[in-house]
Amino acid sequence: xHLGRFxxxxxxxxxxxxxxxxxxxxxxxxxxxxxFTQTRIESNVAEFRTKLAAALDASEDVADExxxxxxxQVIIDLSLQNLLPPSVRRTVEKVVADHGFDSTSLSTAxxxxxxxxxxxxxxxxxxxxxxxxxxxxYTEVEAEHAEFGLLLPREAVGEKLPDLSKEFDRISxxxxxxxxxxGQPEYDSKVVTISSSWWQIFLDIPVDQIVLWTVAxxxxxxxxxxxxxxxxxxxxxxxxxxxxxxLKAISEEVDKKVTSELDTIAHDLVKQFGKIEDLGRRNEVxxxxxxxxxxxxxxxxxxxxxxxxxGVPDEPEDPVVTEGEEPNHALLAANQGxxxxxAELRAIRGSxxxxxxxxxxxxxxxxxxxxxxxxxxxx
Numbered sequence: 001x002h003l004g005r006f007x008x009x010x011x012x013x014x015x016x017x018x019x020x021x022x023x024x025x026x027x028x029x030x031x032x033x034x035x036f037t038q039t040r041i042e043s044n045v046a047e048f049r050t051k052l053a054a055a056l057d058a059s060e061d062v063a064d065e066x067x068x069x070x071x072x073q074v075i076i077d078l079s080l081q082n083l084l085p086p087s088v089r090r091t092v093e094k095v096v097a098d099h100g101f102d103s104t105s106l107s108t109a110x111x112x113x114x115x116x117x118x119x120x121x122x123x124x125x126x127x128x129x130x131x132x133x134x135x136x137x138y139t140e141v142e143a144e145h146a147e148f149g150l151l152l153p154r155e156a157v158g159e160k161l162p163d164l165s166k167e168f169d170r171i172s173x174x175x176x177x178x179x180x181x182x183g184q185p186e187y188d189s190k191v192v193t194i195s196s197s198w199w200q201i202f203l204d205i206p207v208d209q210i211v212l213w214t215v216a217x218x219x220x221x222x223x224x225x226x227x228x229x230x231x232x233x234x235x236x237x238x239x240x241x242x243x244x245x246x247l248k249a250i251s252e253e254v255d256k257k258v259t260s261e262l263d264t265i266a267h268d269l270v271k272q273f274g275k276i277e278d279l280g281r282r283n284e285v286x287x288x289x290x291x292x293x294x295x296x297x298x299x300x301x302x303x304x305x306x307x308x309x310x311g312v313p314d315e316p317e318d319p320v321v322t323e324g325e326e327p328n329h330a331l332l333a334a335n336q337g338x339x340x341x342x343a344e345l346r347a348i349r350g351s352x353x354x355x356x357x358x359x360x361x362x363x364x365x366x367x368x369x370x371x372x373x374x375x376x377x378x379x
Contacts, residue, residue: 001077002195004139005202007131009074011138012065014128017121022088025055026114033107052092059088064353069151069305069360070200083120139193141311144345146210146352147192148175149202149307156302157199164199174292175203180285182209183275202307210310210348212273214355217306219265220297221358227254262297266290306359308352312345313338 029051036044062084065071081087095113099106141147150171157167175189189203205213266289276282300306316335321327 001074001197002139002193002200004137005070005193005195006074007136007138008140009066009071010124010128010131012063012071013075013080013124016062016066017083017124020058020061022055022059022083023114023118023121025051025058026092026110026117029055030107030110030114033103033110037103037107052096056089056092059083060085064350064357068309068353068356069307070149072360073151073198078124080120080124083117088117141309143311143313144207145311146205146207147202147307147309148189148205148209148213149200149309150299151305151307152199152201152299153303154196154198156299156304167199168201170292170295171201171203173288174295175205177285177288177292178205178209178212181270181274181276181289182206182212207310207345207348210308210352212269213306213308214348214352215272216265216269216293216296217308217355217359219268220262220293220300221355221362223258223261223265223297224301224362227258258297259294262293263290266293300359300362304359305356307356309356310345310349310352312349313342315339315342 029048032044032048032051035041036048066075066084075081075084082091092110092113095109096106099109152167157163172188179185179187179189184206187206189205192202192204194201266286269289270282270286274282274285276285296304296306316338318335319328319331
């Protein structure tokens with residue numbers, strides 16, 4: 001776990017809980033029930049429902065930053081899943097279902113649940129305060145920069161130096177193919193952070209590459225989803241004692257289809273984003289990219305997660321113009337241009353982060369077991 005990235009996630013968790021006010025909403029719902037118990041006025045029931053709905057809605061308004069693979073790992077490590085969707089709604093709805101016919105009992109149960117949530121949130125706030133007080137490192141993507149991150153399970157990669165050396169070579173080959181494809185053959189991606197538990201590596205990449213990576217991840221995930229449905233069906237057929245030769249034929253057909261589609265993805269990316277004019281070199285880079293996408297898809301099939309992000313500048317402030325003064329038209333025009341760029345970056349960032357989230361959705365219960373495609377020349 002990297003301290004700067006950990007601090008970044010803790011900060012966003014603290015912001016979420018401070019804004020959501022889940023415990024306050026639950027306590028207010030319980031208070032409305034107490035009023036109903038005393039007065040039997042129906043408006044108190046309506047207030048209870050309003051406050052309860054506010055608690056559930058607020059709990060589900062989660063920033064994109066907290067839905068990324070790295071943040072999800074931190075949330076699991078801190079055992080905070082029960083404070084985030086969909087757990088909060090399930091927990092509260094169960095409390096209501098268990099005590100729904102007794103306003104006194106339900107009020108008591110909601111207060112207890114609010115207290116349990118509050119205790120966990122208090123620890124998180126203490127952690128955030130401590131990290132700030134110690135001036136702990138805080139890592140976020142700089143404005144006008146982008147990142148490509150890979151979170152790799154140790155069991156898929158290995159733990160010895162030769163294993164890591166081979167892994168980094170494959171990541172480097174994939175990154176170099178993308179760099180050359182997009183017109184930057186001399187650019188080598190800088191390692192922003194690297195850490196363990198899982199092997200986690202984040203690379204600084206040009207902002208104009210992020211759309212290519214977004215398209216690649218979206219299409220790989222879509223490929224998995226469509227073919228895993230077939231794999232799931234194959235598994236069900238196996239449980240019904242369908243002949244092995246039929247199951248094997250299905251598996252081989254899926255493998256061929258996946259391999260062919262990955263080749264198509266590589267070809268389409270070269271066609272859409274390629275800036276290499278030399279046809280021979282273009283074909284060589286497409287081969288390198290195809291091998292890189294096979295590597296990436298295989299790792300994702302083994303549980304690896306991808307994280308894409310873009311740094312967005314702060315909104316500019318227009319100068320205050322006093323009466324009788326001429327506004328600074330050059331500065332206003334520059335600010336207008338910056339706002340247009342910010343809007344563009346936010347749109348790119350939104351798509352990239354959504355693609356990152358999809359890498360968490362691959363069903364590991366029905367692996368495709370892709371064959372390893374080694375880089376040209378590797379034995």
